[in-house]
Amino acid sequence: MSLCAEHIHFSYRDKTVLAGVDFTLQQGEVFGLLGPNGSGKSTCLKTVLGYLKPSSGRIVFARFGSLPYGLLVGKEVARRVAFVPQQTALHSAITVFEAILMGRLPHLADRWSGYGAEDKKSVREVVEALGLCDLVDRNVTCLSGGELQKVIIARCLVQESDILLLDEATAGLDLNHAVEIMEFMRRKAKEESKSIVAVLHDVNLASQYCDRIALLKKGCLRYIGTPEEVISETVLEEIYGIRAKIGYDDGGKPFVLPRRIETAEREVANVC
Template structure:
């Protein structure tokens, strides 16, 4: 279980996330939604222990901030919106970086199991056919899938995704989210994803939290949360009415 209790964190002494509490059990996914600047990305960074925080973040009852970097890398993978390209690695080399937390010793080499996991991760993210291309030559959508493959290769207990469907076409968005749901179920893992497209959350989300101004204002399954009047207050529009009206245009 991933459990967050009374979490506060931010930048330069100013809290962006304020007293957040939630739990995610193994085999489940959680979608985090809310307007721009409400603290969604900051929340993910704190779970990955990239930001100092107050309160508690535990994975299987172990406090995240007490894990060393290698232990944490085996348990938590973060794919952020600002995944940068620092070196012109190939797709294969980039995905292989996900395995290094599992190597024993500085000079250890990748083994047979590592190579099998890398190949499977490339295939599941739909980038096996471009594994020899340089990542500096890829489109935004291809690059997004490469970083997803690297997270899969890391084989963590929890994958944290910040807008994982950015730059992806509709077919690829659906395939990735379907695979993530399958991955959590088959491997008893956890996915926490920040998503802006509420239709995708409605289709694939199992649990949802709505964040506004750094605080959770509603949580539960999409069927409950998206009928909460707080949804309209947070976004400043009649979300359900807009969605239904748009759907009617497809008829």
């Protein structure tokens, strides 16, 4: 086990956003968080990260035994957990290389220490792995949305944390780059025993790359299990309110084909 979320509740004033969410994250696992907009996915990540304090429940890391997450501070947290937010803007006139290098801040001996050869080596390795070599000298303010997203992901990776939290990290990326990122993350999980929590909207992407999936609705964790266990026509209709056809690829992974509303309505009329 990498971490455990124990009965997490969170509210914004009088609005309940998370209602008793429980899950464990295994070492080397890609764990997908799915659900409609407003179901509590991003809030769940922020409670794990410590940005938000749950009204009840706690996050416990295996490395620190039963020590609640709220007692961890500063660099100790940053070395343990890295975060790719849903929306990020870099307005400073810095290069891509410099922006990614910022991810090495938790590894500096103190605030007066400069970046060393090992820090720059880590950046070069991630830049090459993500295909960013042609962008390293470009100003971040001149990047496209998709290019900037890959830079933010690269900054997260050079942090070299045990746990990576990705809040719609593939949003804004074309299909080719979205697959590239998920392939890279899965290799990180399997080869380096990283634990990854990914908020995703693409059910098919989640099915292909996540070991387990948690489906949330209105702050409640409704289903959790492997893609084969939780992706079904009845579950998708309950969670998303859509009718869809489920198929299976050669490896037995489910894929979703949404039905056009007028087609679904005709099918219901024929049954009636």
